[in-house]
Amino acid sequence: MPHAIYVTTAEATDRSSAVKMVENAKANLSEVKNILVDAGYTGENFATQIKAIIGATVEVIKRSELHTFVVLPKRWVVERSFAWLEKCRRLWKNCERKLNTSLQMIVLSFISLCYEDFKQVLKSKLQLFLQSKFS
Numbered sequence: 001m002p003h004a005i006y007v008t009t010a011e012a013t014d015r016s017s018a019v020k021m022v023e024n025a026k027a028n029l030s031e032v033k034n035i036l037v038d039a040g041y042t043g044e045n046f047a048t049q050i051k052a053i054i055g056a057t058v059e060v061i062k063r064s065e066l067h068t069f070v071v072l073p074k075r076w077v078v079e080r081s082f083a084w085l086e087k088c089r090r091l092w093k094n095c096e097r098k099l100n101t102s103l104q105m106i107v108l109s110f111i112s113l114c115y116e117d118f119k120q121v122l123k124s125k126l127q128l129f130l131q132s133k134f135s
Contacts (some may be wrong), residue, residue, distance in 0.1 A: 001110050001111075002081065003084075004021050004022070004033065005103060005107065006020060006024065007100075007102045007103040008099070014040055014041065015040075015043070018041065019046070019050065019053070022050055026051070026053060034055045034056060035056050035057070035058050036061055036077065036078065037058050038057070038062075038075070038078075039060060045056065061073070061074055084109075085109055085110075088105070088112070090109075091106065091109060
């Protein structure tokens with residue numbers, strides 16, 4: 001589950017929206033020490049604003065200058081979360097009329113993912129319990 005989610009209109013820039021998200025979720029982000037971002041968030045001003053709000057450092061994960069495939073450290077964490085959301089049909093294409101509806105669909109999708117993980121863990125624990133009880 002993400003620490004913070006913020007949905008904006010298309011005209012808002014990613015950097016300014018990220019700063020607003022951090023401001024809004026300040027209480028949830030009090031333990032965060034490092035924020036991983038892609039090259040779209042470069043700039044001293046962005047890093048300074050984040051540092052001033054929650055005291056975290058901003059680490060930019062840049063793509064390789066070479067046009068070859070290179071596994072970038074830590075970038076997979078963010079990409080994995082977006083890939084999980086692609087399983088949710090309502091998020092393939094944003095047809096919602098209100099930003100709050102889009103936000104709630106994202107939250108519900110993450111809750112659904114957590115529930116599926118919980119079911120798998122519970123199922124494996126139950127199998128281990130039954131094996132130990134009846135073996």
